[in-house]
Amino acid sequence: MQKRIVFLIIINLVIILASLGIISHLSIDASINRSLENRLALANIVGQYIDHVLETNLKRLYDISLSGKIDFHDGEWGPERKALKTAFEYSIFTDRIFLMDTYGNVVIAYPHTEEERVNLLSIPYVRRTLAEMKPVISDVYTVSPTLKKVIFALVPLKNKNGEIVGVAGGEIDPTNYLLAHAIKSVYMEPDTYIELMDSRGVIIASNDPRKILTCSQQNKFLNVLIADRKGSVINCHRCKESYPGNKRERDMLAFAPLSVAPWGVSVRDPREKVFAPSISLRKGFLVLSVVSIFTGLLLAVGLSKGIVRPIHSLIGATQKIARGNLQDPIEVSTKDEIGTLGVSFDEMRIRLAESVESIQRYSAELENRVADRTRELLQSKEKLAVLLREVINAEEAERKRIARELHDDTSQSLNATMISLDSIISRFSDYDPVGKQLRQIREQCMSMLKGVHRLVNDLRPPVLDDLGLESAIKWVLEKHLGERGIPYYITTKGDSEGWKARFQGVPDYGKIELVLFRVIQEAIINVSKHADAEHVFVSLIFGDSGIEIEIEDDGKGFDLEGVLESARDGTYIGLGLLGMEERIALLDGKLNVWSEPGMGTRIKVYVPILT
Ligand SMILES: Nc1ncnc2c1ncn2[C@@H]1O[C@H](COP(=O)(O)OP(=O)(O)OP(=O)(O)O)[C@@H](O)[C@H]1O
Ligand SMILES: [Mg+2]
Structure with missing residues (x-):
């Protein structure tokens, strides 16, 4: 019974703990999801801001065509330079703005540089713009031979007649203040990183300056997201290569692609931090489970002992009664139902003892009576035996007396009668009728004598x-x-x-x-x-x-x-x-x-x- 009580309490406790655990787990999960969604929303906002900045700059490039001053054939470069200067001043193009013809030759640049007349057709983004005649913003591009890193913004260029005559382009230093500002202006908790990266995973701007122009580990996956223009929350890891001295860590990454450039904004948190509530809940829950199971066990054992011990003592008392001990009173230590049961048992014991005593008294009386009767019976049996023996003796004595009398008296008288008859018979001839009768009487006497002898033999x-x-x-x-x-x-x-x-x-x-x-x-x-x-x-x-x-x-x-x-x-x-x-x-x-x-x-x- 004790085991059953302990088992039931523990099962109950486990069920309560399991339900509590499931509810807490679900609510923590929901809160984690919410915080991840918030991170995604933040990445989206920053992305939209950077989109806006880039769009403004593309507009500055379009403004060159709209100025109506572009004419590569008039030999006058003053109007074009002026348009370039205006665009440069109101943009984030840090290095220069240039115009190129449809063959990829840079025809004019502002500010003026030595390599002004170079051909940029080798740059894939330039080729793409010329082929598609659509605006293009490049990834971070390394210009050879200077190995300078730039981002190209390219739009189709129209002359004053509205004909497409080439491409207007601008070069942005990836470390541009505006882009960096967009990232840094967002307040981030320590350990949370917000990054702007291009489609190859090169980090253009980050709140961690060490990471700028390094390569993100998830570039392939992010590339797909950028191509699909899809935001997502993903599980990834940070390699120690990117953080020398650091171990490989798992991160949660909320990623929002940009719409103007093939870039994206990521908000990255160490997984431990995101799941810290869940982990601490798990730990706390483990401690709570151990403590509550332990206390529950103590409680259950204490409780069951409290119930089982008095029951055991009651069982012991009833076993004593079953063995016939009705003298020892049943000890009642509690005042609960078991105590009441004990009191009832004790009353039963007292009644039982009384009835057993009266039965014993009665049976002792009965035994005495039976013993008296038995004694009386034995006495009468003995008397009967004596009487019977006397009867046998008397019978045998009587038999003897009759036998003796028959032998001594009757048979002697018959013998004497026969002797007398013999002496009388001798006086008559064989043919005399009296003699005949006398001989018949003698034979009768003879058979009587034999009968008497047989009787004597039978009697004794x-x-x-x-x-x-x-x-x-x-x-x-x-x-x-x-x-x-x-x-x-x-x-x-x-x-x-x-x-x-x-x-x-x-x-x-x-x-x-x-x-x-x-x-x-x-x-x-x-x-x-x-x-x-x-x-x-x-x-x-x-x-x-x-x-x-x-x-x-x-x-x-x-x-x-x-x-x-x-x-x-x-x-x-x-x-x-x-x-x-x-x-x-x-x-x-x-x-x-x-x-x-x-x-x-x-x-x-x-x-x-x-x-
Ligand atoms: N060996 C036997 N075979 C068949 N019947 C028997 C035998 N012995 C006794 N009985 C039957 O039992 C009856 C009782 O016998 P029991 O000796 O008590 O009386 P009894 O012989 O008739 O008279 P008693 O012995 O007083 O002269 C007899 O009448 C007889 O019917
Ligand atoms: Mg007989």
Whole structure:
């Protein structure tokens, strides 16, 4: 969250700075353009002034023709000289004014010079004037052999009859006062240069005297502008050749061409000066950006910490609560929304602590109650176990008593009856009907005696006492299945004899064996009574700590849940499945029954023997 706040503030700041920068850049650009336009306007004004000066001088030359005194053939040169003198005095022609014929021969000059009669046809400007018969103002021209630099102003010359008879020309010193004055009269800031230059870039006049008659670097480009009579603002550089010792510098140049002469006026400023506002804006803006981003960053971090820290402490407090610590109060350090949130959290904590306390109290009460109930249940279970044990004991004692009575009393009486019957029967012949009846009674007594013996055996099988559990189980299997033709298979794991010897000393061992025997006996009787089984499998495992017995038949099976339900309802009593379960539970053992109609039945009994 802290990072997000810092990021958002910085983005905001950057957007503000960028917008500010763009607006300032645009307005500075507009002001630079305006100042460049002003420079161009200045160059135009100076150019127009110089045009005016040149035009005035061309007029002076035209005035010679207009004087009506020109006649090369009358042999009189006085009138021509006078016209020349007048023109010279009212012009800026510094060196001389001359008239030439159509062959380029100078016929008269004022003031008079030695080379008066020379032919000037070699000068291209002269040739041009003669060919075109139009006024021409030359660039700075170097006259040979004197190497004097002059500017020619040439116009067609007419005689007094109005016929063109040659050219009237004037020579202007490039350093002429009027031209220089036109340039110097304009106030320029230091570093700003105003220059008058010809079409070849030769500087005719400048506010920097060092540059007069030197060559401007941009002559080619300016030549094009002069030819096109176009003003422009251009980007150029000043070479160190023109300023020995100076480095190459970039300039902004506003250029206005003249209309009378193939010249132009340039106003030149170092680029740094023109763009100084933009550069200083950029620098200032850079400093402002760095400072504002830095302060913004500090602000953002401070602000986000101010927000995030209390939130973190709130998160820590809620985590404590989540871990279950409801005792430590939540510290609230601010009075803003987060502070209010903290107060609400603390109220929640107090309520939660109260409800947790009441829940704990309630659950402790509940636990006590459950413990009481459990204790009561255990006590009643123990009582039940004692009762059940007593019932088993009583049942076994009763079985023994009945068996003894049947054996000692009933069977002895039957034996005595049979002995008495035998002595009476011997008195009757085999064909005597009374004898026959007596023998039938004796047979009935005999079968009664057998029944009594079987009953005695069932009530108290002698094999369990004499031969042990394994033999007793085998005896039951044979008696209830084998004798009825149901095949059974018995497997034994472990040493049953050694096992018996090992656990003989364990208290209640006899009772364990007896309960196990009764349970197995019941299961086997159930198979013989209900299963209609074709095979019965019995497995005995005599383990180190207990015994496991499994009885499985492939008979018709039954609905286990339904039977147990009706057993619990008390529909029947006795050693049924429920009785088996209860008896095994008394020995801390386990009884599992698996059965489904048509799927046979499997019963597994496990009883631990605790030494
Ligand atoms: N191996 C078996 N195969 C098929 N049915 C069985 C088997 N064992 C038990 N049953 C069914 O379970 C019922 C309950 O058996 P349980 O031993 O509890 O009672 P019982 O044998 O009918 O009566 P009692 O055992 O009291 O003389 C039986 O009536 C019988 O329908
Ligand atoms: Mg039964």
